[in-house]
Amino acid sequence: MYRYDEFDHAFVQTRVAQFREQVEARLAGQLTEEEFRPLRLMNGLYLQLHAYMLRIAIPYGTLSARQMRQLAFITDRFDRGSAHFTTRQNLQLNWPKLIETPDILAALAEVEMHGIQTSGNCIRNVTSDQYAGVAADEIEDPRPTGELIRQWSTDHPEFSFLPRKFKIAVTGAAMDRAAVAAHDIGIRVVRNDAGEVGYRIYVGGGLGRTPMLARLVREFLPKDDLIAYLEAIMRVYNLFGRRDNKYKARVKILMHEAGTETVKRMVEEEFARLPRAAINVDPAELARIEAYFAPPAYEALGDEPALLAAARQADAGFDAFARANVVAHKQPGYAIVNISLKPIGGAPGDATSAQMRAVADLSERYGFGEIRVTHAQNLVLPDVRQRDLPALYRELLAAGLGDANAGLITDIIACPGMDYCSLATARSIPIAKAIAQRFANPARQQLIGELGIKISGCINACGHHHLGGIGILGLEKGGEESYQITLGGDPGNDAAIGKLLGPGLAGDDVPDAIERIVDLYLAGREAGETFVAAYRRLGHDHFKGALNADRH
Amino acid sequence: MSKIKYPVIVVAQDLREGHVVFVGSQGLTRDWREAVVAATPEAGEALLARARIDEAANSIVGAELVEVEQRAEGIRPIHYRERFRVYGFGRQDSAFTDAAE
Structure with a gap:
């Protein structure tokens, strides 16, 4: 695993000290709430429906045992004994106090962690394949690339006030497990015809109220040019991304309005202008980073004992x-x-x-x-x-962690929803619980097979509902919670945005509707066919009848 | 916010700790049953003005008027979001039953 160098340590410690002063200034009235809000958000501290929430970055989803123990300590000492892992490989504390947050950040810094850039219009925590470095289908471990991006993007002065937030994901495997197509920049490690390892770069993916899949902008980028090329993309976005309307400010809208070819041309022109040698990482530094991710000392063992x-x-x-x-x-x-x-x-x-x-x-x-x-x-x-x-x-x-449901219908992704989130328009967690209870029978789960249900409690789509084989979006309709169902979403290699099945349902009616969708799938599938594969073959209309009993 | 309908209460959050508070007759309170109910725009503005003093004293943040109705068992916020917020976390932690009931 990567270990902080002196610069990293000094930077994080400085930010902890700064935030301690900022909190003191706020409590003393030297900062107004309006002045203080962006400062706390820069450290990942939100004010939610019932309490503050602290979002802690877990770069490319990798934690050491020591870090996990410290997170457990923080959860006990400063929260209510549990915490929430998110769809961006972050950890959220749901009940921290403002007055204790500097101490939490100091405790995080002890184990090389922080909440910096987990909020705000900056480059957020870089995400990656959870099987990075160990996957059987991997070309190259994507974590050194992730770490390089983390170092480059942390506190980058030019990209700290972007038109909108910016998310980067990187994967090194044949199978995309990082949903790169749903990110502002998606990076895939690839090998070209000459056998060289480099990057395929996608730009303009994102979910939210206007879901779009990222488009290919560079078929093959030599590894050494990554940072200069990312700078070129960021400069084009920073200059031409819209700042007049926050709903049209993501790079996906720039791609949509200017056109992929125009953005590609602008990026390539900027890339050609940049002094690459000065911007790109020193090969010695890259080698230093890569050394941290060297494979551990595996024993020589045989498969399937x-x-x-x-x-x-x-x-x-x-x-x-x-x-x-x-x-x-x-x-x-x-x-x-x-x-x-x-x-x-x-x-x-x-x-x-x-x-x-x-x-x-x-x-x-x-x-x-x-x-x-x-x-x-x-x-x-x-x-x-x-x-x-x-x-x-x-x-x-x-330990209560033995559920055999990874990838199955009860392995539901859900945002915190209105149980916690001040942006939510409906609850997510009770819907997830109700569906999981409906399909609790292990044999039934195995019979249904691989099926991703993803639930968001508002249009911002933190629960990735657009990418769910079955997606559920909680909205408000007529003063009540109402849930729209989408079908056919896919976060993987054949990425797809789900299609709306029909009008919204009352929460109580959602499990029945999901059950009817599943029954239609089971009745129509061919041997070995996953839900999404069957959906593509059978067509959207095959499932239309699933909502009929439950119009809301 | 669209035009407010009365009666209302004032809901805010504690600056130091983040928990939800209400303007009560004896000052700020964490118990929604003690929240002062304002039946008219004038009373609502007066209630909000009291909260602004606490905001200025850096004791609370985000004070706002929340529409409620009066029931025999006490107030009930009109919007479900505010029912979750006013009655508190965990009161909504069942399937889709009304948090107030």
């Missing part, structure tokens, strides 16, 4: 866990393990401090002390010996 097969046969629960939550690792004898934060009846993405400590302990006993946070609001242990899987499963069960 006999012990594993016997355990799967002996324990149906473990067999289901192995099927849903365990993923192929690039190293023989090892496996990637998804830890579900989606227990039936729980709030998606929430973890208690005890569970956070348990995961930290398990990451050390069954790995190299590293944990990943996924955009699907789950956790990952990236380096588990296959022979250890049965023992790990038993320990996860004991």
Whole structure:
């Protein structure tokens, strides 16, 4: 894992000290709320419906056991004993006090963490594939690129006051698990015909009220040119992105209004003008960063030990866990393990401090002390010996973390919604709970197979509902919560924005409607066909009848 | 905000800790049952003016009028968002039943 250098430490410590002074100035009345608000937001501190909320960045979704334990400590000491992992691989505290936030930031700084640039019109926390560095389908570990982008974008003076927020995702695998098409800039590590590794660059993706998929702007960018090329994109956006209307200020709107070819031309012209040698990273510095992500000392092991097969046969629960939550690792004898934060009846993405400590302990006993946070609001242990899987499963069960539902219908993504969020127009969490309870039967979940339900409590789409095979958007209609259902969204290689199925439903009617959609899928699917694949073949109208009983 | 309908209460948040507070007859209160209800625009403005003093003293933020109706069991905010906020977190943590009931 990357470790802060002296500059990183000094920068974060300075920001903690500055924020402490700013809080004192606010409490003393030397700053008005209007003056103070942007300062607290620059450190990730929001004021929500019931309390403050602190958003903590987890760069490219990678945590050490030490960091996870510190997060558990902070959650106990400064919050109510649980915290919420988000779709941007961040962690949110739901009940911090303003007067204690400087102490929280100081505690975060002790483990090289912060809330900087988790809010505001700047480049936000860079996200990545949760299986980075260990995926069997990977061309190259995307985390050094993520770290390079983190360093470049942190406190970048030219890009601290953009027209609107800006999100970058990077993946190095054949399968896109980072939803790069839904980001302002999506970066894919690719290999060209000459065998060289470089980047394919997409620009202009985003969800929210105007969902758009990113468009290809550079088929192949040499690795050395990444920072100069990103600067060129940011300059074009900073100059030409709209500032007159916040709803039209994202780079996706610039792409839409100016046209992809025009933006591409402007970016290439800016790229040609820039002094690349001065902007691009020094190869020695890149090598220094890459060294932090060198593979750990794996043992020489064989795949599929006999012990594993016997355990799967002996324990149906473990067999289901192995099927849903365990993923192929690039190293023989090892496996990637998804830890579900989606227990039936729980709030998606929430973890208690005890569970956070348990995961930290398990990451050390069954790995190299590293944990990943996924955009699907789950956790990952990236380096588990296959022979250890049965023992790990038993320990996860004991910690309340053994749900065998990764990627299944109860692995629901949901934003905090109106239970917490001041922007929300409806609740998300109770809808997620009700659907999960409806489909709680493990055998039924396995029968249905891979299906992503994603729920947002407002048009801002933090729950990625546009990308759900089944998407649910909570709105207000006639003074009541009303839920629109979209179908066919896909965050992966064949990225797609879901299509609206019909008028909104009352919350109580949503589980029935989801059940009818699932029944129509099961009745119409061919062998081995996922929900999204069946939807594409059967067509949108195949599912229209699912809403008929529940018009709202 | 569109035209306010009365009666109203004043809802704000504590600056130091963030929790929701109301303007009560004895000053700020965390208990919605103690919130002063203003039945007229004049009474509403007077209530808001009291909250502005607390804002100026850096004790609370975001004071605003919230429309309510009077029921036998107490006030009930008109909008469901404000019902969640006024009655408090957890009161809405069931499926889609009215938070007030």
